[in-house]
Amino acid sequence: MQLPPALHARLAGAPGAAAPLPVQRDSLAGNAPFRFAARQVRFPREHEFFEDGDVQRHLYLQDVITQVAAEPERPRVPEFTCQVAGCCQAFDTLEDYEHHYHTLHGNVCSSCKRAFPSGHLLDTHIQEWHDSLFQILAERQDMYQCLVEGCTEKFRTSRDRKEHLVTHHLYPADFRFDKPRKGRRPASQVSTEAIGEDRAPSEGDAMEVCSEQAEAHSEPPRERRVYSHRIPSTVCFGQGASRGFKSTKKRSKRQ
């Protein structure tokens, strides 16, 4: 297909449309036995017209192997340590440092030194754990906001919120970033996850999967039952792992 040379110039030229030639139709046009009528056509998603292009798209998705060695290598720098007071982690690439910083020092609560994955969760934490005004207001109105972005539901207690997270948003019952605060709340409302959280979190604050599972704890059995039948069966931490709350076990010191 040969294109007129002026076409490329037109592409680079100014926007515009041609003044249309006069339209003048004869009523015989498209009359039986003829049937042509100029009309636009739309194709729905699964139409076979799209088959070739769709296949090309997926070949592209499969072909492309990301992060090939052709990518410029991360520049290595002389080893340096994290500048945050009390942290002596060492790095030799900026990317590693960035990840470390954001994980451990970004979004950190200045009161209890807990780190959060996002500003949103940090703000929620500060409000619920360290703001005495919040506690006062919470006695009278729904203050506990749903943690899922975009959901505007608020709840009277953190337990109600957790229930909402589990039943409505299919979150795990032991979602790590939703620990209810221990203290002023009546004991029956505190789930055992809060126990043991008073200590400043050690660096390796991983979820425990040790064998000392939830057998021995002072939970009122009623509360446990509420959750266990509501946890969807799809939310199962490993095959057959018991779904319990963390017990009042000792936290292994980690550094």
Add this chain to the structure above:
Amino acid sequence: MWSGRRGLLRSSGCGVEELRCRRREREAALRKARREQQLVSKRLLRDEATEEAEGGCVVVILGEAEIQEFLRLAQRGTEEKERERALVSLRRGLQHPETQQTFIRLEGSIRTLVGLLTSNQALLQLEAARCLHELSHSEQSAVAEACLPATSYLLTYLSGHSSDFIELCLYTLGNLIVESEAVRRQLLPQGIVPALAACIQSPHLTVLEALGYALSQLLQAKEAPGKIIPLVLGSTLPQHILQLLQPGPKLNLGVAVEFAWCLHYIICSQVNNALLITQGALTTLGLLLLDLAAAVQRTEDAGLELVCGQLVCPVVRCLSNLLTEAAAETVGGPMQLRDERVLAALFILLQFFLHKQPSLLPEGLWLLNNLTANSPSFCTSLISLDLIEPLLHLLSVSNVVSVLVLTVLCNVAEKGPAYCQHLWPGLLLPTLLDTLALSDTEVVGQSLELLQLLFLYQPGAAQAFLQQSGLQALQRHEEVAQLQDRVHALQQTALHG
């Protein structure tokens, strides 16, 4: 522009013929999958450079005891380097399907992994995420679905800050999304759409490309038109997507490809295209097409051409489908597409990709039909830009293409004598006589329609037709059921005027 970080098919010592053969096989498999409406592709993010540094890609199958040991070390090791090494070993083992199977059957394994994922140790987090990613990529549903307990955390981390980590989470989510409707039924209430809407504001190109991929897979789901697309349209995602498709110095092709496909899945589902038009989709896509036509003329980089081709396809589809919306026809409206440079761009792209990506041709002609059908202006431009002859040259490509070309020519001809005048004489008559020699009824049928219009509007056309042995050409089809009425009518007109 395109960052160049994407590599093409990695040659691993295979011959060219073997590669071609494999590609043909994959293509056949994809075609079959599409016909069964099961077209999904998972993406694997693996750091080849690191792997080679680690001493080659030999994948070791790990047994139960070894997995347990690695998990124990990762969780309880005293030294950080030791914990990290354990996870790296686990991750490498997880590249093998057998290890994956053993892993998911081990009690507490996923739970431990999720615990490490949510730990405050950045490098452990990253390695744990990589392990999950390997699992998510599996073709075995049981393996991929074992990652489900981690999804709420993967979504939470999308509003974090480490771009590498977010990218990994996104590709993992993307793989899980295509796994099954059951998985999506968990991800949707967990807030995947708002999470993506927040994450799309990231300035990192790698994050954006990963997000586009994940979103495109979400939008491609069978239940998307009813359950997912309305949520997406109700969020801030469409505006951000259109912004990422704006041509200009900030346009990144790899990112744009993914989001253009997102837009295509939204638009062809016909949920609320009017909304997209009010957000300026037609203008943006039109300008993008111009930009792409300019780009392919400038470049000699094969990789760049490939990505451009991948972008042209969804842009053409989106434009074409959007043009059929009533909102697109508001005469004089600012959202309307009226720039004849779009025609120039389209032809330049069709010519460029004629042999490199032939699937673009019918789709491009479909766009041309939608541009010209109800538009005297575009029909006039087709003439004034001298595009009729190039169009005629496409008539020999295939039956589907021929029908489309003839339809476009009919779009022009049906607007009356002023238009037919410019179609005549030139190559049109000899070309039509050639198509009449074919046997495909649809092609011939469309030729007959065009002839009727020419006989009607162009004085001398019927006579010239007779002189060029047109009657004989018609005779071939006198007995064909779908054609005979029209054949006879034309014969009458030619002979008696």
